[in-house]
Amino acid sequence: MLDLGDGRRVSDVLVDQGTKVQHAHFAALPSKLDYSGLDTPFPFVLMIPQWQTEQALADYLRARAVPVHYGAEVTSIVQSLDAVRITVGGRTRQAAYVVGADGAHSTVRHAAGIDFPGSLPTIVNFVADVMVTEPAAQARYFWHREAGLAAVVPLPGGVYRVFGAEAGDTGLTSDQVRRQQAEPLTLKELRAALDRICGTDFGVHDPVWLSRASNSSRYAQRYRDGRILLVGDAAHVHLPAGGQGLNVGLQDAGNLAWKLAAETHRWAPDRLINGPEAYETERRGVAQRLVADTLAQDALMHTFSPSGQALREMFSGFIEQGGEVAEELSGWLSGLGVNYPQPDGTHALAGVKAPDAVLAGDGLLRSLRPDRFLLLDFSPEGAHADLGSARVEVRTAQRHTGPWATVRAALIRPDGHVAHAVDSADPAATAELTDAITAWTLPTVNSPEPDRT
Numbered sequence: 001m002l003d004l005g006d007g008r009r010v011s012d013v014l015v016d017q018g019t020k021v022q023h024a025h026f027a028a029l030p031s032k033l034d035y036s037g038l039d040t041p042f043p044f045v046l047m048i049p050q051w052q053t054e055q056a057l058a059d060y061l062r063a064r065a066v067p068v069h070y071g072a073e074v075t076s077i078v079q080s081l082d083a084v085r086i087t088v089g090g091r092t093r094q095a096a097y098v099v100g101a102d103g104a105h106s107t108v109r110h111a112a113g114i115d116f117p118g119s120l121p122t123i124v125n126f127v128a129d130v131m132v133t134e135p136a137a138q139a140r141y142f143w144h145r146e147a148g149l150a151a152v153v154p155l156p157g158g159v160y161r162v163f164g165a166e167a168g169d170t171g172l173t174s175d176q177v178r179r180q181q182a183e184p185l186t187l188k189e190l191r192a193a194l195d196r197i198c199g200t201d202f203g204v205h206d207p208v209w210l211s212r213a214s215n216s217s218r219y220a221q222r223y224r225d226g227r228i229l230l231v232g233d234a235a236h237v238h239l240p241a242g243g244q245g246l247n248v249g250l251q252d253a254g255n256l257a258w259k260l261a262a263e264t265h266r267w268a269p270d271r272l273i274n275g276p277e278a279y280e281t282e283r284r285g286v287a288q289r290l291v292a293d294t295l296a297q298d299a300l301m302h303t304f305s306p307s308g309q310a311l312r313e314m315f316s317g318f319i320e321q322g323g324e325v326a327e328e329l330s331g332w333l334s335g336l337g338v339n340y341p342q343p344d345g346t347h348a349l350a351g352v353k354a355p356d357a358v359l360a361g362d363g364l365l366r367s368l369r370p371d372r373f374l375l376l377d378f379s380p381e382g383a384h385a386d387l388g389s390a391r392v393e394v395r396t397a398q399r400h401t402g403p404w405a406t407v408r409a410a411l412i413r414p415d416g417h418v419a420h421a422v423d424s425a426d427p428a429a430t431a432e433l434t435d436a437i438t439a440w441t442l443p444t445v446n447s448p449e450p451d452r453t
């Protein structure tokens with residue numbers, strides 16, 4: 001969705017730089033999820049170091065002349081009804097809103113007094129990016145019911161991501177976890193752990209970084225306190241399983257950005273600020289599921305016993321069979337199956353993430369803009385052409401397949417989710433659509449005017 005202004009999207013840059021992998025793992029099980037059939041222009045896992053993702057996003061901001069200040073630490077935040085005073089790098093500034101994207105130990109979250117409840121850590125993982133003398137084109141996963149779990153995954157540039165846990169590093173108290181995490185992981189330790197679990201250390205050498213992670217799983221009690229909002233790891237932490245943390249964090253930002261812009265530009269209806277489609281309502285539900293998903297993977301990965309082995313074999317069999325279990329997991333891990341709940345009585349597609357191919361030609365993703373909705377008109381006679389406005393662009397669309405086959409018009413939010421859909425082009429459906437457009441794109445009448453300095 002992010003246009004670099006030189007004919008390329010951020011996604012073009014990332015896809016060029018990364019390595020595409022058709023299969024994704026769930027809990028490092030032997031059977032893999034096949035992404036090749038996903039309804040998206042990107043039906044793969046993209047292996048790419050996080051610094052390259054960050055660089056692509058920084059280039060995007062630079063192209064739009066958005067300043068980024070590195071090394072400027074936020075030390076204090078105080079909000080009043082109409083502003084937030086924030087001390088950064090020793091200077092105090094005033095802002096209308098503050099979005100805390102400052103990671104697991106978020107200063108912003110603490111300053112807002114937002115609780116971060118969850119479960120205590122019980123395991124210590126080893127994680128490292130290293131070179132190896134035993135290269136392989138595919139990811140390799142090892143699970144041994146007495147020794148532990150290890151994975152060796154190729155990244156671009158000849159680097160390998162190595163992660164896992166020794167059986168002896170599970171079932172710990174949180175104090176034991178904290179003590180172990182405080183000790184830096186050494187290459188010697190990593191080699192010994194790999195040897196015990198895999199029977200070889202793959203000749204790991206020249207580490208880019210070595211670290212330890214835990215299964216501490218938490219998400220913020222609230223995502224918003226007045227003019228302060230949280231996104232990314234500031235809002236949720238979990239076992240790094242299945243490549244989800246950064247993706248979910250970016251999707252938080254994608255959900256929040258257009259709503260905050262609407263609030264700032266004073267056209268946001270109340271439903272987007274405090275209602276059922278508010279940022280917190282939609283994304284906190286995703287964090288709840290993220291934590292549950294990674295805890296379930298934790299159990300499958302780290303129960304080193306005969307029952308753990310039986311559970312892995314059973315679950316791996318479900319994935320191998322394909323069908324609904326594999327589809328559900330692929331949809332969740334890829335983010336494409338993340339749909340937002342909608343009130344009873346609305347169309348079955350409301351809240352669903354619309355597939356790119358629903359709009360032939362450019363595709364849906366490239367047609368989205370943060371400051372307007374798209375009204376896809378599937379009726380052959382273009383019955384909804386005159387429903388366009390400053391906030392709604394009408395686009396003629398060709399009939400799509402599956403659950404979209406009966407749809408005559410769909411109102412698509414700036415983040416690509418369906419706001420409303422109708423299966424008819426008759427006057428009643430047009431009136432319903434007109435009401436939906438009003439409800440989504442105009443400030444709520446008769447509700448107290450929120451303070452939106």
Ligand SMILES: Cc1cc2nc3c(=O)[nH]c(=O)nc-3n(C[C@H](O)[C@H](O)[C@H](O)COP(=O)(O)OP(=O)(O)OC[C@H]3O[C@@H](n4cnc5c(N)ncnc54)[C@H](O)[C@@H]3O)c2cc1C
Pocket residue numbers: 050072073074075101102103104106107108127211213231232233234240242243244245246247248249
């Ligand atoms: C070992 C490991 C492997 C992972 N692998 C994957 C993966 O394969 N795929 C995936 O999607 N996710 C993965 N994750 C998760 C991913 O790294 C995080 O979800 C992601 O980095 C979160 O991004 P963020 O911007 O929210 O927070 P962070 O990346 O933590 O960034 C927070 C930023 O805020 C800055 N900051 C903090 N406090 C202040 C302050 N007071 N003032 C100013 N700045 C401040 C920090 O310096 C930092 O730059 C992994 C995580 C770990 C630990």
